[in-house]
Amino acid sequence: MASRAQIHTSNSALIAMIADEDTVVGFLLAGVGNVDLRRKANYLIVDSKTTIKQIEDAFKEFTTREDIAVMLISQYVANMIRFLVDSYNRPVPAILEIPSKDHPYDPTHD
Amino acid sequence: MEEQDQMQSSIEVEEVEEQQREGKRLEEENVVRFLDSLDSYVTLLDSLSSTLRQGWLELASARQSMGASRINGALLDLKSHSAATSLQVTHHDDEILNQPHFTLCKWASSKNGYGDEKLRENKLQTNSDGPQLRHRSQFAEKIPETKGAPLIVDDQVQKERTKSLSMFGTLVSPKLRAAQLSFETALETLVEIANVRLTMLSTSDQVRKELEGTEG
Numbered sequence: 001m002a003s004r005a006q007i008h009t010s011n012s013a014l015i016a017m018i019a020d021e022d023t024v025v026g027f028l029l030a031g032v033g034n035v036d037l038r039r040k041a042n043y044l045i046v047d048s049k050t051t052i053k054q055i056e057d058a059f060k061e062f063t064t065r066e067d068i069a070v071m072l073i074s075q076y077v078a079n080m081i082r083f084l085v086d087s088y089n090r091p092v093p094a095i096l097e098i099p100s101k102d103h104p105y106d107p108t109h110d
Numbered sequence: 111m112e113e114q115d116q117m118q119s120s121i122e123v124e125e126v127e128e129q130q131r132e133g134k135r136l137e138e139e140n141v142v143r144f145l146d147s148l149d150s151y152v153t154l155l156d157s158l159s160s161t162l163r164q165g166w167l168e169l170a171s172a173r174q175s176m177g178a179s180r181i182n183g184a185l186l187d188l189k190s191h192s193a194a195t196s197l198q199v200t201h202h203d204d205e206i207l208n209q210p211h212f213t214l215c216k217w218a219s220s221k222n223g224y225g226d227e228k229l230r231e232n233k234l235q236t237n238s239d240g241p242q243l244r245h246r247s248q249f250a251e252k253i254p255e256t257k258g259a260p261l262i263v264d265d266q267v268q269k270e271r272t273k274s275l276s277m278f279g280t281l282v283s284p285k286l287r288a289a290q291l292s293f294e295t296a297l298e299t300l301v302e303i304a305n306v307r308l309t310m311l312s313t314s315d316q317v318r319k320e321l322e323g324t325e326g
Contacts, residue, residue, distance in 0.1 A: 012192075012196040012198075013196060013197045013198070014197070015196070015197060015300075021182065021183045022166050022169055022170075023162070023166075024183065025181065025183065026162075026166070026290075026292070026296070027293050027296075027297065028186065028274070029274055029275065029290040029293055030294045030296075030297050031193060031217055031270060031294075032196075032297070033186070033191070034191070034193035035188055035189065036190060037190050045183045069197045069210075069212060070212060070300070070301070072300065092210055094212070094307065096300060096303060098162070098300070099158075099159050099162060101166050104159070105159055107152070107155070
């Protein structure tokens, strides 16, 4: 008798975001925003005052959280922490580089 | 006796050639699957760029009509709340389907008993070898099978959408509503991209291993 493949489903995994304000606001309108009891959000808005360290810390936090399945990161932000992004090689959470308003998507960087 | 030996060796040669042909065919199949997934990936990214551009434009129009102070990051709700839109991640434990699969669950509220779950399977994934799982909301059984059920679900979805818009005030510009729909569409595209990317990476690994095996 053939054995059945085991299928495991995890429910309600989050989508994290590290992007510019308009992109984050847009996706929050679509309902992906989550703030836990410790007031930790699943997004980081990157602007001119955001430091590289803050972006790195957010990237490391989101990629180690078990409740996050996909992370969206604006490509120009990913370029700031390219070494960190390229050294990440796990399937979940999946890292998706997306275009931003002022920086169109460049496939050579992905 | 010699004839039997000759026949035996020719059969063995044929078997070896058949195995080589089969191996070559599998290699070519993997290359085709990789190229298909790469094509899908690029096409979806292009679609995503267009959808995001539309969303940003609508957001800018809403900001112009409502005022910049009414649509900005400072208004985002930092009180504890759950995401209304989330993902289901399915893991298969067999050798062929050893990659996860993402399914988007839009506006699935955990607070009420009639949460609507708009599940969008990746249409491109349907062409793959994976089984087609139909995911049902954990609340689906509670929805009565009456004519009113779809209306109740739509009402709940509208309530969730309105709740999401309310962080920018009670009366919002139609452009903001349009932006919300655009970003919802962008989310669906992103989930498809995530699934196609996993297929692309998996087939790329297989092709690379086959090439290394051939060279070695």
